Amino acid sequence: MSRDFNTASATQTKDEWLTPPAVIAALGCFDLDPCSPIVRPWDTATTHFDINADGMKQPWFGRVWLNPPYGDQTFNWLAKLAAHRNGIALVFARTETKGFHREVWQKADALLFFEGRLKFFHVTGEAGGAANAPSVLVAYGEENAAALKSACERGLLRGQFIRLRGDA
Helix, strand or coil: CCCCCCCCCCCCCCCCCECCHHHHHHHCCCCEECCCCCCCCCCCCCEECCCCCCCCCCCCCCCEEECCCCCCCHHHHHHHHHHHCCEEEEEECCCCCHHHHHHHHCCCCEEEEECCCCEEECCCCCEEEECCCCEEEEEECHHHHHHHHHHHHCCCCCEEEEECCCCC
């Protein structure tokens, strides 16, 4: 396996890491999670598309939660969310990459860079170790930018909120 945008190491083959439930709770309800694991210990949205439903090929609706596969397809998922204009994505903060410049810096409304490293979960519901890179929440749409700002201001998520577009 080669190293790419989100690969933790050259030997790691797993790209399915579950969002900590506290992150979802801090951001409010989502209508769709197009990258849901087949087996999940908690819901991240009202509707879930797993790998069998192929969320990239399905039409997206409502407010989307996106924790995409951490691999070479990450920016394809972000491009679809940017075009949808209503959702929040959780990705590694690889801010220097061409994909990040194209799909995040040029299209997102706001970011929340986490303080410290997130601890993702396994599909068993057990917490894993700390991520191998810093993580960022990427908001597309004004309401989602406001949700990031609110979660940060209320202390529900610790990190640095950055507005890219829209209201201050």
